Amino acid sequence: MKKLLPAILLFLFATTAFAQQTNYWQQKVDVKIDAVLDDANNTLDASISMNYFNNSPDTLHYIWMHLWPNAYKNDKTALTDQLLENGSTKFYFSKEEERGYINRLNFQVDELVADIEDHPQHQDIIKLILPQPLAPGNKIKIETPYRLKLPYNFSRSGYIGKSYQLTQWYPKPAVYDRKGWHPIPYLDQGEFYSEFGDYTVSIKLPSSYTVASTGKISASSKENNTDSFYTQTLVYQQNNIHDFAWFADKNFEVLHDTLQLASKTIDVYAYYNAQNAKLWKNSIAYIKSAIKTKSSWLGEYPYPVVSVVEKAGDEDGGGMEYPTITLISKTENEKLLDYLINHEVGHNWFYGILASNERQHPWMDEGMNSYYDKRYATNQYGTTGVDILGDDSKFMNTRKPEDFQQTLLATVTGLKKDQPIETPSDKFTVLNYNLIPYEKAAQWMQLLEKEIGTASFDSVMKTYYNRWQFKHPYPEDFKSIAEEVSGKDLAHVFSLLQQKGSIVPPQKKKIKLVSFFSLKDSDKNHYISALPAIGYNFYDKFMIGGLLHNYNLPFSKFQFYAMPLYATGSKQLNGLGGMSYDFFPGNNGQCLTIGISGARFTGDHYIDSTGAKNFQPFSKIVPTAKFVFANKNPRSSVTKYIRWKTYFISETGLLFNRDTSLPIPVDVITYPKESRYLNQLELVVEDNRKLYPYKATLQAAQGKGFVRTDLTLNYFFNYASEGGMNVRFFAGKFF
Numbered sequence: 264m265k266k267l268l269p270a271i272l273l274f275l276f277a278t279t280a281f282a283q284q285t286n287y288w289q290q291k292v293d294v295k296i297d298a299v300l301d302d303a304n305n306t307l308d309a310s311i312s313m314n315y316f317n318n319s320p321d322t323l324h325y326i327w328m329h330l331w332p333n334a335y336k337n338d339k340t341a342l343t344d345q346l347l348e349n350g351s352t353k354f355y356f357s358k359e360e361e362r363g364y365i366n367r368l369n370f371q372v373d374e375l376v377a378d379i380e381d382h383p384q385h386q387d388i389i390k391l392i393l394p395q396p397l398a399p400g401n402k403i404k405i406e407t408p409y410r411l412k413l414p415y416n417f418s419r420s421g422y423i424g425k426s427y428q429l430t431q432w433y434p435k436p437a438v439y440d441r442k443g444w445h446p447i448p449y450l451d452q453g454e455f456y457s458e459f460g461d462y463t464v465s466i467k468l469p470s471s472y473t474v475a476s477t478g479k480i481s482a483s484s485k486e487n488n489t490d491s492f493y494t495q496t497l498v499y500q501q502n503n504i505h506d507f508a509w510f511a512d513k514n515f516e517v518l519h520d521t522l523q524l525a526s527k528t529i530d531v532y533a534y535y536n537a538q539n540a541k542l543w544k545n546s547i548a549y550i551k552s553a554i555k556t557k558s559s560w561l562g563e564y565p566y567p568v569v570s571v572v573e574k575a576g577d578e579d580g581g582g583m584e585y586p587t588i589t590l591i592s593k594t595e596n597e598k599l600l601d602y603l604i605n606h607e608v609g610h611n612w613f614y615g616i617l618a619s620n621e622r623q624h625p626w627m628d629e630g631m632n633s634y635y636d637k638r639y640a641t642n643q644y645g646t647t648g649v650d651i652l653g654d655d656s657k658f659m660n661t662r663k664p665e666d667f668q669q670t671l672l673a674t675v676t677g678l679k680k681d682q683p684i685e686t687p688s689d690k691f692t693v694l695n696y697n698l699i700p701y702e703k704a705a706q707w708m709q710l711l712e713k714e715i716g717t718a719s720f721d722s723v724m725k726t727y728y729n730r731w732q733f734k735h736p737y738p739e740d741f742k743s744i745a746e747e748v749s750g751k752d753l754a755h756v757f758s759l760l761q762q763k764g765s766i767v768p769p770q771k772k773k774i775k776l777v778s779f780f781s782l783k784d785s786d787k788n789h790y791i792s793a794l795p796a797i798g799y800n801f802y803d804k805f806m807i808g809g810l811l812h813n814y815n816l817p818f819s820k821f822q823f824y825a826m827p828l829y830a831t832g833s834k835q836l837n838g839l840g841g842m843s844y845d846f847f848p849g850n851n852g853q854c855l856t857i858g859i860s861g862a863r864f865t866g867d868h869y870i871d872s873t874g875a876k877n878f879q880p881f882s883k884i885v886p887t888a889k890f891v892f893a894n895k896n897p898r899s900s901v902t903k904y905i906r907w908k909t910y911f912i913s914e915t916g917l918l919f920n921r922d923t924s925l926p927i928p929v930d931v932i933t934y935p936k937e938s939r940y941l942n943q944l945e946l947v948v949e950d951n952r953k954l955y956p957y958k959a960t961l962q963a964a965q966g967k968g969f970v971r972t973d974l975t976l977n978y979f980f981n982y983a984s985e986g987g988m989n990v991r992f993f994a995g996k997f998f
């Protein structure tokens with residue numbers, strides 16, 4: 264009987280998968296927009312008409328509608344809060360004219376005026392009340408005019424000078440799926456979830472602009488408005504997409520070619536700023552490689568066109584994807600450009616076609632896509648990582664990590680500051696958002712590949728693509744396909760998505776001495792870095808020596824530094840040193856550090872009557888213990904810790920004694936060694952938030968013959984415009 268078990272399981276999986284497929288439904292939203300861009304005022308006047316098909320089994324009485332341009336309306340939106348929490352004040356302190364909004368809305372549903380209600384929290388979401396209930400299987404036409412005041416591009420949408428990024432630029436229904444409604448405010452950290460449909464978009468703007476857009480151009484015309492002013496009207500069309508973006512710039516240079524895929528020929532476009540023509544000369548080849556590799560690994564690219572656009576401005580790094588079109592920010596070198604193009608074009612598969620909920624399960628698009636980045640990079644360059652340091656000198660080549668993302672992830676994980684892969688985008692810390700749904704989820708995909716074998720993994724991904732293209736898959740749908748196709752119970756692999764900690768098993772590390780530093784293979788080596796050191800003080804004069812330490816990424820729990828220095832003035836051996844050990848007793852950021860440090864220098868000197876210089880050394884030894892308290896919210900900017908330090912200080916003093924026993928009394932100079940100590944206990948609560956940060960320190964100190972307590976409060980009072988005032992309160996008492 265046991266022999267039959269896999270077959271029975273397979274049968275069960277097949278039937279459940281089949282059941283899911285037959286019960287599956289999703290809404291459809293066909294969109295038609297006519298828009299006119301006014302580049303003198305940075306506004307856009309438009310009308311939108313949406314055919315909303317209710318394929319759900321439920322009667323709908325309202326539709327949650329995203330008005331994401333309102334995210335830039337004032338400083339009370341979810342976007343503002345998140346940007347501040349993430350440490351950016353650029354939008355908070357922006358000028359009124361740099362902000363943006365959508366207005367002049369007048370919703371009609373099947374030509375009846377429809378009421379709208381505010382969302383209880385978010386200004387960029389409204390509830391569209393349907394004049395008549397929408398029964399299952401029926402459709403309605405939703406229409407409204409609107410005006411956009413475009414914001415400066417603070418996040419993804421708006422203008423940079425006279426370059427325009429029209430993204431999240433129209434009213435859009437939230438997704439209604441088998442788990443209910445998904446109204447979400449616009450956020451910078453956290454992406455999207457939208458309904459599929461067919462789009463026709465007409466754009467009118469001055470003919471001096473070149474437009475790069477989602478979809479294929481289906482019509483264009485040029486109109487002569489006045490003697491010297493021409494406008495153009497461009498119509499773009501694309502079926503089976505869930506978003507539409509377009510970009511207009513007067514400085515675009517365009518490269519075009521076609522690419523033959525198994526079943527069709529597609530158009531390939533690159534739009535870039537004229538001054539970067541050299542960097543972008545091979546961009547078409549990069550786009551083609553991205554399309555070809557993913558088409559073979561997952562399934563053929565389904566759209567007739569693919570475009571890549573260089574974003575205006577100097578903001579470094581990264582890109583942003585929309586159906587059939589992606590945006591790439593300023594890039595340093597061709598290899599990085601290839602890497603970014605591959606990643607962003609890859610998003611056509613992950614989220615573009617396989618439209619999972621990016622806000623809720625960012626690993627499903629970023630992690631799967633990053634897995635293929637590694638595979639692509641291995642194919643093209645023989646290495647998995649992207650060289651973000653870009654320095655190809657011999658010095659750096661022997662020291663930089665193969666994959667800096669991996670080093671950073673190992674660092675965060677080592678500090679127990681990581682979060683599970685299965686975490687919603689907006690719940691990640693900034694650093695974790697850039698590492699965990701990307702790098703850690705990609706490592707998890709590699710683990711899955713290892714678990715079931717590459718051939719089985721590839722057929723899992725192809726099946727996933729075939730069954731879920733143009734649909735909304737959830738993690739459980741991916742799991743059920745992985746188990747069905749591989750024929751394995753993968754619960755233990757999928758449970759890792761919910762856990763903190765490293766996916767990669769730790770390796771036994773070797774101790775290695777290096778000059779200066781090294782981050783290379785830091786998963787295999789403990790580096791002890793040696794480098795020259797110099798110092799200076801008034802009594803010791805110049806000091807030369809060396810520094811030996813093991814501070815590196817990822818951090819070791821045991822850390823030390825030793826800096827012996829020979830003083831050319833006092834001819835003494837001075838120096839600094841210290842060591843510490845970190846314990847992580849919990850999973851919420853608690854950390855106990857025990858350490859000791861010491862230093863020895865010359866504190867003074869005295870030239871006696873014989874002209875001899877007598878140096879008076881000063882040394883201290885400081886044992887310390889610090890405990891950082893748990894904080895359940897990883898995004899919190901509050902830190903609470905208690906710290907104990909004892910200073911053992913030893914100084915050589917200077918004492919004059921008049922010896923009166925002699926016939927002629929003389930001064931006798933001695934250099935007595937004095938020792939003292941100071942115990943210090945501190946309780947600190949600080950909030951390093953971007954606005955109104957504060958720090959409260961309660962301190963008790965005890966030395967020979969005294970006990971003192973004091974309280975220090977520091978509070979930064981921000982002004983309405985930039986800048987502010989530091990307020991300090993101090994109270995102390997001796998006992």
Ligand SMILES: [Zn+2]
Pocket residue numbers: 606610629632
């Ligand atoms: Zn991405």
